[in-house]
Amino acid sequence: MDTLINIDNGGTLTDICVWDGEQFTFTKTLTTPHDLSECLFVGIEKASAARYGAADLEKLLHEARHIRYSTTQGTNALVQRRGPMIGILTSIPGLRDAMRATDAEADLFDGLVADRVETIDDAADAASVEYEVVQLVNRLTTQGAARVVVACETPEREHRLREVLLRKFPRHLLGSIPLIYSWDLAGDRTTPRRVWSCVVNAFLHPTMERFLYGAERRLKEYRVANPLLVYRNDGASSRVAKSIALKTYSSGPRGGLEGTAALTRVYGLTHTLMMDIGGTTTDVGVVEGDRVAVEPRGTIRGVPISYPMSGVHSKGVGGSSVISVVDGKIAVGPRSVGAAPGPACFGFGGRDATITDANLLLGVLDANTYLDGTFVLDPERSRAVVTETVADPLGISLDEALVRMEAAYTAAVADSFAHLVREDSTVAAFGGAGPMSATGAARLAGVRRVLIPRTAAVFSALGISFSDVGKTYEVHVPEPTTEATAATYASLVARAERDMYQEGYELAECRARWELVVESEDGEPVRQREYAVGDAVDEPGFALSLRLTVSAPLGQPTLPPDSVLEATPAAVAGKRMVRTSGDVVDEVPVHVLDDLTPGATGQGPALIEGPFFTARVLPGWTFRVTASGDLLLDDTL
Incomplete structure (x- = not known):
């Protein structure tokens, strides 16, 4: 029962990585957007076949202590604006303008909320408030709002509206509507940030709720007693019922960052840029030394939220991103064909060109070895789609179109992390599409070293192995005094005891870290320090929050250290014809990573077939x- 199943669900492919306390078993499967629980169980069954030699889904499920799950569905939903319309009912004057203060905020606000904002005078008499609140909620729903965020200046004012709304729209009636109260989700006194947290959470909630509870129901059919855990963007995991949708956003990339941090300890890297390319997005984050860089108040799509987050930024560039011609130029993303219909070469009816189609026709991908030979690609479909949507509109040959598509895609990937590059930077490239573009994007961005882990294709799922079951709380302290802080401490202990008990752990068994966060008048963290109950607190002129992080340790893998090995020439498994320009095709050696012994070396141009991925080594790279x-690559040009 020490086996841990880690799953990272992407828009195109779903990754499964099983840790049994000694070694990893991993696989990939196509995401099934019509029913996300289907690819979860198909993937676990494939992992059981890789682990036992024959598929035995129930055996693996019952061996597992926990199943930990992360998903990019939230990230993809925001990138592609797929979700419910949100309304805001507020008593705060000027809230709409405050939430649209920047271009990024205005863009997301117009996509999620638009004109669905109504203002109420919550200081009016009770009869007026009761009448007005019904009119305004009905107006919001008529405008299309499927969920309504309620935002007032203080928790007390929100509580007054809550009593009215529960009475007028009781939850047992079909006419009820999901209502989210801003102070319930975040005790952040910075109003726009607090309300933004609620808006994004409300947008993500339906998708996550349907899938996660559907997956739990299927697990119960197999009489699995241990709970499904949701991996969160703070690096910890919790039960489905104890998770909020907002913290699932960018959770997969956080797994990649935790795995990257483990690799930096192995290879002694000082500044590592994570480049995780999936089907829909390129996710970028930073590891300083061996610590994941975390923002005290995170941002999502350039919008501020109330919670700390790792500084992961997503760009709509992935292996299934649509490559098209816009105003006579090649454009990449952000629209993605996902797994259904998928790239044209998948044969599921896709009519848009992607980099997967281009790389197949360029010769970088082999039609018969995709996903380790479990899925055969169709180059003729790719040829037809690229000709129709890219070559013909530009008036150029198919071969020239392919080269330009690759150049545009590589430039878009490089642009996603170029602003983070330092002289000592290393790019850690993973995801199903990361190794194909790593050397090209790194060179464009000025990075001279690339690390591609052997587990690159499932690396975010592997990174989840470094998480514990845990919770993080942050509560505003009413007054910046010793007494008020101690009272807040006691209330947080009670919450943590209850929540961790529901997770299956006594608080006394857990690790706890207390921090006192000192904030300026505009709500920005000024400093933070460790806190113990009874510590003297004297912070006049500042606002205080008390933060508690509590975790129950799970078993985590230990990666072996790197060592100096005798260099030997890398064995060549075959040759492949790869187009490098419109009229030049080169014969390129192909190496199979699992057939190479540690210490094997080589140089570009070359292709390296890893487990479920293809790495392209450009000329000048060793x-x-x-x-x-793992693969360590250096640019010698």
Whole structure:
């Protein structure tokens, strides 16, 4: 019962990584957007076949202590604006303008909320408030709002509206509407940030709720007693019922960051840029030394939220991103074909060109080895779609179109992290599409070293292995005094005891870290320090929050250290014809990573077939296989 199943669900492919306390077993499967629980169980069954030699889904499920799950569905939903319309009922004057203060905020606000904002005078007499609140909620729903965020200046004012709304729109009636109260979700006194947190959470909630509870129901059919855990963007996991949708956003990339941090300890890297390319997005984050860079108040799509977040930024560039011609130029993303219909070469009816189609026709991908040979690609479909949607509109040959598509895609990937590059930066490239573009994007961005883990294709799922079951609370302290802080401490202990008990742990068994966050008048963190109950607190002129992080440790893997090995020439498994320009095709050696011994070295141009991925090594790059079977590449130009 020490086995842990880690799953990272992407827009195109779903990754499964099983840790049994000694070694990893991993696989990939196509995401099934019509029913996300289907690909989860198909993936676990494939992992059981890889682990036991024959598929035995029930055996693996019953061996598992926990199933930990992350998803990019929230990230993809915001990128592509797929979700419910949100309304805001507020008593705060000027809230709409305050939430549209920047271009990024205005863009997301117009996409999620638009004109669905109504203002109420919550200081009026009770009869007026009761009449007005019904009229305004009905107006919001008539305008299309499927969920309504209620935002007032203080928790007390929100509580007054809550009593009216529960009476006028009781939850047992079909006419009820989901209502989200801003002070319930975040005790952040900075109003726009607090309300933005609620808006994004309300937008993500339906998708996450339907899938996660559907997956739990299927697990119960197999009589699985241990709960499904949701991996969160703060690096910890919790039960479905104890999670909020907002914290699932960018949770997969946080797994990638935790795995990257583990690799930096192995290879002694000082500044590592995570480049995780999936089907829909390129996710970028930073690891300083071996610590994940975390923003004290995070942002999502350029919009401020109330919670700390790792500084992961997503760009709509992935292996299934649509490549099209716009105003006579090649454009990449952000629209994605996902897994259904998928790239044209998948044969599911896709009519848009993607980099997967281009790489197949360029010769970078082999039609018969995609997903380790479990899925055969169709180059003729790719040829027809690229000709129709890119080559013909530009008036150029198919071969020239392919080269330009690759150049545009590589430039878009490089642009996603170029602003973060330092002289000592290393790009850690993973995701199903990351290794194909790593050397090209790194060179454009000025990075001279690339690390591709052997587990690159499922690396975010592997990174979840470094998480515990945990909670983080942050509560505003009413007054910046010793007494008020101690009272807040006691209330947080009671919450943590209840929540961790529901997770299956006594608080006394858990690790706890207390921090006192000192904020300026505009709500920005000024400093933070460790806190113990009874500590003297004297912070006149500042606002205080008390933050508690509590965790129950799970078993985590230990990665072996790197070592100096005797260099040997990398064995060549075959040759592949790869187009490098409109009229030039080169014969390129192909290496199979699992057939290479540690210490094997080579140089570009080359292709390296890893488990469920293809790495492209451009001319001027050298590579070596490390003791762990990872790839370290250096640019010698």
